[in-house]
Amino acid sequence: MSGTNPAFRVNGRPVPLGEVPGDEVLLDTLRWRLGLRGTKEGCRSGGCGACTVLVDGRGRLSCLSLTRELEGTEVTTIEGASDDPVGRVVQDAFLEEVAFQCGYCTPGFVMAVTGVLREGGRLASTAELLRHLGGNLCRCTGYVAIARAVERARERLP
Amino acid sequence: MAPVEMVTPATEAEALAELRRGPPEEVAIVAGGTDLILDLEERRLSPRRLLSLRRLPWHDHRWDDGRLTIGSAEPLASLEADPEVGRQYPALAQAIAAVGGPALRRQATVGGNLGRSAPASDLTPVLLVLDAEAELLGPAGARALPVDRFLRASRETTLEAHELIRSVRLPEPRPSSAYLWQRVRPANDISQVGVAAAYGAADRRWRLSLGGAPPRPVLVPEAAAELHGPRPKPAEVEAAALALSSHPALVSDRRASDEHRRRIASVLCLRALEAAVDRPAEVP
Numbered sequence: 001m002s003g004t005n006p007a008f009r010v011n012g013r014p015v016p017l018g019e020v021p022g023d024e025v026l027l028d029t030l031r032w033r034l035g036l037r038g039t040k041e042g043c044r045s046g047g048c049g050a051c052t053v054l055v056d057g058r059g060r061l062s063c064l065s066l067t068r069e070l071e072g073t074e075v076t077t078i079e080g081a082s083d084d085p086v087g088r089v090v091q092d093a094f095l096e097e098v099a100f101q102c103g104y105c106t107p108g109f110v111m112a113v114t115g116v117l118r119e120g121g122r123l124a125s126t127a128e129l130l131r132h133l134g135g136n137l138c139r140c141t142g143y144v145a146i147a148r149a150v151e152r153a154r155e156r157l158p
Numbered sequence: 159m160a161p162v163e164m165v166t167p168a169t170e171a172e173a174l175a176e177l178r179r180g181p182p183e184e185v186a187i188v189a190g191g192t193d194l195i196l197d198l199e200e201r202r203l204s205p206r207r208l209l210s211l212r213r214l215p216w217h218d219h220r221w222d223d224g225r226l227t228i229g230s231a232e233p234l235a236s237l238e239a240d241p242e243v244g245r246q247y248p249a250l251a252q253a254i255a256a257v258g259g260p261a262l263r264r265q266a267t268v269g270g271n272l273g274r275s276a277p278a279s280d281l282t283p284v285l286l287v288l289d290a291e292a293e294l295l296g297p298a299g300a301r302a303l304p305v306d307r308f309l310r311a312s313r314e315t316t317l318e319a320h321e322l323i324r325s326v327r328l329p330e331p332r333p334s335s336a337y338l339w340q341r342v343r344p345a346n347d348i349s350q351v352g353v354a355a356a357y358g359a360a361d362r363r364w365r366l367s368l369g370g371a372p373p374r375p376v377l378v379p380e381a382a383a384e385l386h387g388p389r390p391k392p393a394e395v396e397a398a399a400l401a402l403s404s405h406p407a408l409v410s411d412r413r414a415s416d417e418h419r420r421r422i423a424s425v426l427c428l429r430a431l432e433a434a435v436d437r438p439a440e441v442p
Binding site: 021022023025044045046047049052058059060061063064065066068069071112115116132133134135136137 | 161162163164166188191192195196198199205207208210212258259260261262264265344345346347
C-alpha cells in the first residue's frame with residue numbers, strides 16, 4: 001500500500017507528503033503549503049495552463065494533479081526553472097522577446113515550453129512546438145512574442 | 159471532518175478488497191483524476207477515500223492481430239505516441255488529439271473518461287462506432303459490456319459498486335473511420351458537436367455516432383443504415399447526414415443552439431464520411 005514515509009521532491013528538495021490529504025491538488029500544495037507562489041492559479045479546471053509545472057521533466061497541470069498521486073516524483077516549478085539548463089534558456093528567450101504583458105500566464109508558458117523542448121523539441125518545427133502549447137492561454141494576446149521566444153529558445157538549446 | 163485518505167493498492171485483489179471496505183459512496187476511483195478533481199473541488203462528491211489505480215498494471219495497451227486492448231489507467235498521451243493507433247483506428251487518434259491540451263493528455267485516461275461518463279466526451283462517440291467493450295472486474299470475476307450498454311446517462315454508468323474498469327477492447331481494426339468536432343475555440347475546449355464514422359469490414363456495415371450534445375454520445379443506426387458498402391454513393395452520404403442531423407439529441411443548451419448543432423452535425427457527417435472512405439478498409 002502507500003509507502004510508510006511518502007515524499008516527493010520539489011526543485012530538488014525532498015518534501016514529505018504524510019500530512020497532505022488525499023484530495024489536495026499540487027497547485028495548493030505548492031502555493032499554500034510550500035509558499036511557492038510563482039505557480040499561478042488561473043481557471044483551476046485545466047483550461048488555461050497558468051499552473052503548469054514539470055513532473056519528472058514533463059509539463060503537467062498542477063490544478064488537476066492530486067499531490068498524493070505524485071509520490072516519488074520530481075516536481076520543478078518556475079522557482080526552479082533557472083536551475084534547469086533548458087529552463088534557463090527559455091527564461092532568457094522570454095525576457096529578450098518581451099514575451100509577456102501582465103505576466104500572469106508566463107510561469108505556465110515557461111514551464112510548458114521547457115517541458116516540450118526537453119522532449120526532443122530541437123528537432124520539432126515551430127508549428128509543432130506551438131501545437132504543444134495549445135493548453136496555455138495568454139489573455140493579453142501576446143502569442144506572437146511568445147512564438148518568437150519559443151523559436152529563439154529552440155535555436156539556443158544547450 | 160477527517161482528511162480524505164489516498165489508498166494505492168498494488169494488485170487487483172487488493173483493489174477489489176478496498177472497494178468493499180465500507181459503503182460505496184465513501185470511495186471514489188482515481189485513474190488520471192482530471193475530471194474527478196473538478197467534482198471534488200466543487201464538493202459534488204465528498205468521498206472519504208480515494209482509490210488510486212496508479213500501481214495497478216493497467217497502464218499500457220497491447221495489440222493482438224490489429225485488435226487493440228487499452229488498459230483503463232493508460233494516459234491518452236501514450237496511445238497518441240503509438241503510430242499504429244492512427245493506422246488501425248484513425249477516428250480514435252483524432253478523438254485523443256482533441257482532448258484538452260498535451261499536459262492534460264499525459265494524465266487523462268480512456269477508463270476514466272468512460273467511468274465518469276462525461277456528457278461531452280470526444281472519446282465516447284468513437285468508442286461507440288468502434289464497437290468498443292468495457293472489461294469490468296468484480297468480486298465474481300471479469301465481464302465485458304459494449305460501451306453503448308455500459309453508459310447510461312450523463313455521469314451514470316452500469317458499473318456496479320464493487321467493480322472496476324480493467325480495460326477497453328476494440329474488436330476489429332477500423333482503418334475506415336474518422337472523428338470530427340466543432341468548438342468555439344479549437345484548442346482545449348469542449349465540443350459542441352462531434353461526429354464519428356466507422357466501417358466494419360467483418361459485417362460490411364457503417365456506424366455513425368453523435369457527441370457533444372446532452373445527455374450522452376449516441377449511436378445513430380438510422381443514419382448509418384443509409385450507407386451501403388465501403389464506398390457509399392453521394393446520395394447515400396447525403397441521406398445519412400440528413401438523418402444524423404435530425405436526431406433529437408441535438409438540443410439547445412448553454413454551449414450551442416439546436417439549429418447550430420443540426421447544421422454543424424450535417425457538415426461534420428459529410429466530411430467524416432469523406433475522410434473515412436478515403437482510407438479504404440483492407441479486405442481480409
